[in-house]
Every structure is written in structure tokens, then in C-alpha cells.
Amino acid sequence: MDASMDAAQTLRRLAEVIDAHRWDAIAELLADDFVCRLVHTGEEFDGPSWIRFNAEYPGFQSMTLEDLVGDGDRAAARAHVIGVTDGREEHFALAQFALARDGLLVELVEVWTGLDQAAPAGTRAPTDDVA
Numbered sequence: 001m002d003a004s005m006d007a008a009q010t011l012r013r014l015a016e017v018i019d020a021h022r023w024d025a026i027a028e029l030l031a032d033d034f035v036c037r038l039v040h041t042g043e044e045f046d047g048p049s050w051i052r053f054n055a056e057y058p059g060f061q062s063m064t065l066e067d068l069v070g071d072g073d074r075a076a077a078r079a080h081v082i083g084v085t086d087g088r089e090e091h092f093a094l095a096q097f098a099l100a101r102d103g104l105l106v107e108l109v110e111v112w113t114g115l116d117q118a119a120p121a122g123t124r125a126p127t128d129d130v131a
Contacts, residue, residue: 008070
């Protein structure tokens with residue numbers, strides 16, 4: 001990998017590779033000591049297991065990068081992911097927080113949520129529909 005790439009460039013490249021279903025190319029972006037943590041499930045993966053997890057994930061369709069910020073070896077991204085489950089299209093929001101070293105991802109923290117969720121009852125102030 002290009003050691004001159006910063007974390008934001010590396011995270012952008014990762015999104016492109018995943019969206020293209022180029023699972024074999026993910027390894028080129030990961031450091032030997034890479035770790036991915038999924039905040040929402042508590043799971044932790046090393047490089048090979050995270051690549052396998054992505055490649056074998058049922059119904060994955062696409063990943064579109066919607067926002068990306070970075071400074072040197074740190075970057076954060078927001079993406080829209082589409083999958084299909086039981087013939088039904090599902091939409092997810094993904095937040096990624098990355099640490100890179102020498103153009104390779106060392107650490108990735110991901111937070112996933114479904115986009116079809118409603119706010120829990122009683123957690124929003126009533127609104128007046130008076131015009």
C-alpha cells in the first residue's frame with residue numbers, strides 16, 4: 001500500500017473496495033496487527049477474520065461513503081449500506097473510526113444501526129401541529 005496515504009485516504013479506499021466486493025483487496029489496506037471492534041455487538045476481529053466476515057456477510061449489496069473527515073493518522077466516516085434479507089432490501093447507517101499507520105489501517109471501530117428504527121416511546125417532546 002502507498003505509505004503516503006493518510007487515514008482518510010485509506011478509509012476512502014476501503015469503502016471503494018468493499019462496495020466493489022473486492023474482498024481480496026481488503027488485505028492490502030490492513031496492517032499485520034489490524035483490529036476491528038464492533039461497538040454495537042462487542043465483537044473484535046483480526047484482519048483475516050474481518051475480511052472473511054465481510055466477504056461472507058449474507059445479502060450485502062453496496063456501501064456508499066457519505067461523509068469523511070480526517071487528520072493525519074485518524075479518520076472518521078459515515079456510510080450508507082444496503083443489504084437484502086429474505087428478499088427485502090434493508091438500509092443501514094455505518095460510522096467508522098480509523099487509525100492508520102504507514103498507509104495501512106491499524107484499528108477500525110464500527111457502529112452499525114438499521115435505518116428503519118423509530119424513536120422509543122416517550123423519548124420525544126410532544127409537538128404542536130398548530131400553524
